[in-house]
Amino acid sequence: MSESVTDSGHDTTSLTESSLSGGLIPPLTSSNKIAEKSNPFQTDGDILPQLPSHKFRYSVWHDLRETCLRGDQLHAPRVRAGPPEKEKMFFKIEQEGIPIHHNYAGKERLHHSNQQENWERARVVNLSYQELQDDYQRRNMLRILSRCGMAHTINLSQNTLYYLGKMTFPSCLHININDNYLKSFLGFPTLPKVESITAKNNAISDIRGLHRLQGTPLQELDLRGNPLAFNMGYRNMVFHALPNLRVLDGIPRMPSDEVAVDYVEDKEGKCNIL
Structure with missing residues (x-):
């Protein structure tokens, strides 16, 4: 899984023989003086x-x-x-x-x-800050996640993830997918037992796929920093779609959130308030 980085040594300036003194002295050139100042821990000949x-x-x-x-x-x-x-x-x-x-x-x-x-027995999975920059990392990340069926807490923040819609975490109660590139709820993994989701600072701009969280025991949802959170009637729409939800963006359900809102989710995922 984990590969460490290489650690290489550094060559130092070797001693040269001086015809003037007959001994070994370092050549006194400006380039050597600069080298000595740039690495004061080097010893001649070492x-x-x-x-x-x-x-x-x-x-x-x-x-x-x-x-x-x-x-x-x-x-x-x-x-x-x-x-x-x-x-x-x-x-x-x-x-x-x-x-x-x-x-x-x-x-x-x-x-x-x-x-x-032994990922199948992992109860807490922290795969955050992976800096997924190549196919090898992405393939192996998904391979590992596909084996985390018993995990109740999963942290996938800061991973440049675009889509997790094909993943299923049957035992997950708490998941952190902050600071990724998820564009909609359709990109969320299947989470039948989830109780809390924090998905701050993604690219979710509409409610496409929000219905996938219906029927789950979800109590807390945090969408701060997503374009969706700036839409008019945003809290009403989310609470209307998720009746069991108790806390949205760190703020408990309020009487104003109970105002009935009729909406239609069109093919583009836009919410039209009626």
């Missing part, structure tokens, strides 16, 4: 050593030879793709003569990874 953790830079936790950690125990896992050389080095990296990775391959390795990930 190369900074690699950190002890350098050998683990491409390792995923479930690829390690000795690990009892499972995916459902991780607080904030990261979805990242490793470079091509990761697989080339997989069976070669050692620590004190012992390979740091297991020796599984093919289907056996895939089976081992699935068992260690």
